[in-house]
Amino acid sequence: MKIVIAGGSGGIGNAFIEALARRPGIRQIIATCNRSPAAASHSKVRWYRLDLTDEAAVRDWAAQLGEIDWLVNAAGILHTTGQGPEKTIRQIDPAFFLESMSTNALPALLLAKHLHGKFRHGRPAVFATVSARVGSIGDNRLGGWFSYRASKAALNMCLKTLAIEWRRTLPNVAVVALHPGTTDTALSKPFQRNVPQGQLFSPEYSVSCMLRVLDTLRPADSGEFIAFDGERLPW
């Protein structure tokens, strides 16, 4: 199997690489990072530096790849150096809103646009993106975090729409959005204080749960939003 992990330098992305590199059936892992690769290196892993919001860069990188069995996109932002998620509408900042949209929603579209030919081999395949439960409109009871919620809701709509198109053109591919659970990474660090005990996962645990989901996916599951424990989430 050949697997792409986009956002492989992040807490969750790197845990995917570590877990998958140990599997004997996996021949090669193509990993991308925005700034620098994760510290550990494996002989199966080939790193590329790639800004997933830059279409020309994604196109040129994709042109170098052969067939792909799984793609897992684990890139995303919740906060930047100057800006955290909004507690109220009064904190909306246009630049942060647009950066959240371009980093959380756009990469899945660019990856699908430039990698679709790599899934044309007919074998069961996976195109998964790590979304977030807070991107569910139906599940939104707490409010807040406008930019993050909106960008993940946009991502979810993009994936659902892609699943419908690929059901016709690439019926071997399961297109899914994943919710990893609250996971101890740089992204969640500033917001971990209020997480109930036992509900903050290590990246290794979160990824082992998501891999259980991915391992049992069939093309018929395409178009689902699936939590780490297998729960089907409302869009």
Ligand SMILES: NC(=O)c1ccc[n+]([C@@H]2O[C@H](COP(=O)([O-])OP(=O)(O)OC[C@H]3O[C@@H](n4cnc5c(N)ncnc54)[C@H](OP(=O)(O)O)[C@@H]3O)[C@@H](O)[C@H]2O)c1
């Ligand atoms: N941690 C949680 O509790 C949690 C909960 C729900 C959903 N999620 C989602 O899970 C995914 C992974 O998050 P994480 O917790 O692993 O966060 P993380 O450790 O901060 O990793 C984020 C990753 O996104 C990459 N990235 C950011 N901007 C990028 C760009 N323009 N182009 C390419 N890559 C870019 C980063 O690359 P560099 O480091 O190289 O910049 C890094 O690899 C995100 O989509 C997040 O929304 C996380």
